[in-house]
Amino acid sequence: MTSIQDYAAVTGEDVIDRLRQIARPLRGIKVVHVNSTFVGGGVAEILSKLVPLQKDLGLDVRWEVIRGEERFFQITKSFHNALQGIPAPLGDASFKVYEETGAQNSEGLRSILEEADIVFIHDPQPLPLLRLCPNRKGKWIWRCHIDLSHPYRPLWKYLRNFVMEYDASIFSLADFSQPLPHTQYLMPPSIDPLSEKNMNLTEEEVHATKLQFGLDPDRPIMLQVSRFDRFKDPLGVVRAYRLVKPFVPALQLVLAGGGATDDPEAEAVLAEVRSEAGTDKDIHVLQLPPDAHVTINALQRGAGIVLQKSLKEGFGLTVTEVMWKGKPVIGGDTGGIRLQVVNHHTGFLVKTPEGAALRVRYLLRHPDIAHEMGRKAKELVRHNFLLTRNLREYLSIMLARMFGDPERIELEGNAVRAVTGLKTFETCTLKSSEV
Amino acid sequence: MSTNANAEPFIVKDCALLNIATGKKARNLKEMRDHLQNIPLGSIYNHFWGGLLRHRFDEPEYNNDFAEWVRYSLQDNVLAERLSIIDPAAFADLESLRQELLEVIEQRLDETEMITWAKIDMQFHFVDSQIIVFDTREKIEEPEQLVEAVPKMSEGSLFYHFIDARRRSPEMMDDFRLWLRPCGDRYEDLCSQLASVDPYFVSLMELRAQLTNLFAHRFQGVSG
Numbered sequence: 001m002t003s004i005q006d007y008a009a010v011t012g013e014d015v016i017d018r019l020r021q022i023a024r025p026l027r028g029i030k031v032v033h034v035n036s037t038f039v040g041g042g043v044a045e046i047l048s049k050l051v052p053l054q055k056d057l058g059l060d061v062r063w064e065v066i067r068g069e070e071r072f073f074q075i076t077k078s079f080h081n082a083l084q085g086i087p088a089p090l091g092d093a094s095f096k097v098y099e100e101t102g103a104q105n106s107e108g109l110r111s112i113l114e115e116a117d118i119v120f121i122h123d124p125q126p127l128p129l130l131r132l133c134p135n136r137k138g139k140w141i142w143r144c145h146i147d148l149s150h151p152y153r154p155l156w157k158y159l160r161n162f163v164m165e166y167d168a169s170i171f172s173l174a175d176f177s178q179p180l181p182h183t184q185y186l187m188p189p190s191i192d193p194l195s196e197k198n199m200n201l202t203e204e205e206v207h208a209t210k211l212q213f214g215l216d217p218d219r220p221i222m223l224q225v226s227r228f229d230r231f232k233d234p235l236g237v238v239r240a241y242r243l244v245k246p247f248v249p250a251l252q253l254v255l256a257g258g259g260a261t262d263d264p265e266a267e268a269v270l271a272e273v274r275s276e277a278g279t280d281k282d283i284h285v286l287q288l289p290p291d292a293h294v295t296i297n298a299l300q301r302g303a304g305i306v307l308q309k310s311l312k313e314g315f316g317l318t319v320t321e322v323m324w325k326g327k328p329v330i331g332g333d334t335g336g337i338r339l340q341v342v343n344h345h346t347g348f349l350v351k352t353p354e355g356a357a358l359r360v361r362y363l364l365r366h367p368d369i370a371h372e373m374g375r376k377a378k379e380l381v382r383h384n385f386l387l388t389r390n391l392r393e394y395l396s397i398m399l400a401r402m403f404g405d406p407e408r409i410e411l412e413g414n415a416v417r418a419v420t421g422l423k424t425f426e427t428c429t430l431k432s433s434e435v
Numbered sequence: 436m437s438t439n440a441n442a443e444p445f446i447v448k449d450c451a452l453l454n455i456a457t458g459k460k461a462r463n464l465k466e467m468r469d470h471l472q473n474i475p476l477g478s479i480y481n482h483f484w485g486g487l488l489r490h491r492f493d494e495p496e497y498n499n500d501f502a503e504w505v506r507y508s509l510q511d512n513v514l515a516e517r518l519s520i521i522d523p524a525a526f527a528d529l530e531s532l533r534q535e536l537l538e539v540i541e542q543r544l545d546e547t548e549m550i551t552w553a554k555i556d557m558q559f560h561f562v563d564s565q566i567i568v569f570d571t572r573e574k575i576e577e578p579e580q581l582v583e584a585v586p587k588m589s590e591g592s593l594f595y596h597f598i599d600a601r602r603r604s605p606e607m608m609d610d611f612r613l614w615l616r617p618c619g620d621r622y623e624d625l626c627s628q629l630a631s632v633d634p635y636f637v638s639l640m641e642l643r644a645q646l647t648n649l650f651a652h653r654f655q656g657v658s659g
Contacts, residue, residue, distance in 0.1 A: 014589060018449065018569045149556070174560035177456035186454040186562065334556075384489075396453045396567050407477060410568040 002049075002194050004056045010193045011388050019388065022395045023057035025416045029117040030138070031061045031398070034109070036076065036125035038065050039290040040258060041227070042189060042317045043122050043145050049192040049387055050394065057395070062112060066105040066126045071097055076125045077265055079159070082152035083124065084231060084312045090155055102128030118398050127162040139401040142169040145189065147314050147335045148176040168401060172315045172336050183405055185397050188339055190390035191320045191381070196293035198324055201301055209298035213284055219250040222360060223303035225296055225321075228257045228269040228287075231312040233332065236353045238276050238283065240309065243357035245282075248364060256286040256299055300325050305360050309350065313337050320385045323347075323377035328370055330359045340385065346377035445575035445614045447588065450595040452481070452488055452564040459561040463550045464509065467501070468540045470561055476529040478563040479536070483523040484598055485564055487639050488590065498635060499523075500559075501536065508553035514543045522635050524601065566599060578615060578622065581650040590639040597634055597642060611646075625653050 054061045082088040117138040168183045226232040241253040277283040306322045315336030328347035331337035341347040348359040363370045406418035461467035482500040497503040497519040506515035526532040596610040615622040
């Protein structure tokens with residue numbers, strides 16, 4: 001099990017010291033995270049890292065998952081699409097299943113949730129739980145990982161009623177925030193530099209992975225790693241590959257992804273991609289199990305060109321992973337990819353398969369520039385998108401909520417001072433024993 | 436013998452910003468003007484100073500988020516130039532800075548016949564922030580130690596002591612001058628030099644280099 005101290009080698013001791021300071025007054029508080037899957041997808045991946053580290057810092061943390069029938073997950077998948085702007089035929093019958101599933105889950109979770117000091121509800125699936133816990137004593141925060149910039153309004157109107165009752169919400173980007181009657185924190189997600197997906201690998205391991213999937217190690221590889229989801233535009237990636245292929249006949253394309261237990265649409269998209277790939281032996285469509293972290297790591301390290309040509313993207317953790325490996329990314333000009341791909345510095349932002357093809361050819365032709373962009377990409381991630389920064393923000397939000405959302409929180413020894421007002425310096429102090 | 440008449444050590448802090456969406460966004464200049472009239476002052480502060488704590492690859496063309504948005508989303512070079520020259524350190528308080536922003540934007544609205552709209556995904560989002568202040572447990576006992584201490588300071592420490600300090604002290608002064616001031620005339624020259632350092636047009640790394648140079652020159656008679 002990785003401990004918080006293990007991260008010092010990557011981030012420096014100062015970062016770890018700041019985490020310990022901010023966690024000190026929170027020691028022993030009961031925190032519960034609730035989402036809808038333990039495996040697959042970015043949310044489960046982040047929680048699998050964050051929860052043990054919050055425990056390591058002394059917080060009493062639980063991770064709970066709501067369960068439901070296939071119909072429930074079909075509906076919440078439609079919610080996911082609709083919240084990202086795709087109209088969906090959702091009506092009272094869907095809402096009934098959604099709320100009933102929430103009620104069923106609340107039976108088993110109520111006592112845990114009502115006792116918690118802080119509850120983080122991740123994404124829309126578990127949203128109704130707040131209403132079903134009337135004796136809750138803690139602060140409830142909705143963490144939205146979805147691109148909510150242009151939601152399908154009828155659905156958002158329905159879900160907003162649930163969200164409004166929360167004490168605060170967290171969005172990945174300002175663009176995703178909505179008019180709500182509570183504080184909306186901004187927190188881009190992050191990657192774990194020590195995880196199997198991001199740790200260093202030997203050249204032999206990377207080479208072996210290429211051979212394992214029938215790739216020619218001596219020919220250039222163009223890669224996209226993502227779930228088989230229309231918003232990730234895998235068909236657009238195939239189109240970009242076909243536009244480059246006449247100029248780089250040796251090029252190989254790898255589309256690697258896996259399903260999540262809350263994504264019933266993945267099979268249909270996978271079939272479309274296979275159909276589009278046809279009989280081209282240089283297109284490799286890999287359906288990987290959720291725990292294929294080392295394989296993904298090796299594919300990312302072994303690829304000459306990496307794309308994330310999403311049409312919609314909450315954040316795009318696969319972009320962060322690739323950048324951490326010192327490679328530029330050709331990314332869709334959308335959502336959180338814009339926060340990471342600084343055009344012409346850490347990669348290129350594109351809107352079309354044609355744009356992607358142009359940048360693929362450019363990077364293949366200019367390996368020195370690609371190398372320098374990769375160096376900058378890694379630095380950007382080190383400063384902004386590592387798990388330790390995410391952890392600091394979660395802890396800061398917990399402190400802020402417990403202190404009534406002051407303008408400043410000052411940590412000194414065991415004391416915390418919350419200050420509101422630029423020059424009034426109204427303060428209150430809370431010792432850890434009182435929390 | 437102590438050269439610090441204050442006798443209180445300089446306590447080195449570090450800080451980080453926690454960003455908060457205000458939910459207010461603008462697609463054209465009139466919307467920006469309207470929101471600016473009521474937006475929390477912390478948001479104005481954040482859009483002028485918060486960029487310093489973001490990782491940069493090169494010199495930004497414009498020094499505040501308002502000017503950058505006007506240039507790249509509204510394509511208004513004239514207003515971008517006028518906004519970019521506003522130096523927030525020159526204003527007695529954030530309310531005065533807000534009034535100056537409004538004045539410049541109102542003037543531009545008077546000059547403009549057509550309202551330009553930003554694309555839907557290029558709106559200006561007003562963001563506020565909370566500041567978290569950490570204790571580094573490092574203390575500077577004597578002014579001469581600044582020569583060694585400042586080069587080791589994190590960007591967060593520099594932001595806290597040189598920029599955030601102006602928000603905390605009634606005199607709008609950085610923490611170095613506040614600490615040296617009780618020493619009277621002894622460091623008057625140094626305080627004058629510190630007062631002339633304009634943190635708005637440099638990155639925090641450049642600011643660290645400038646301060647290091649200044650302290651080295653004063654205490655060791657060398658320039659870096």
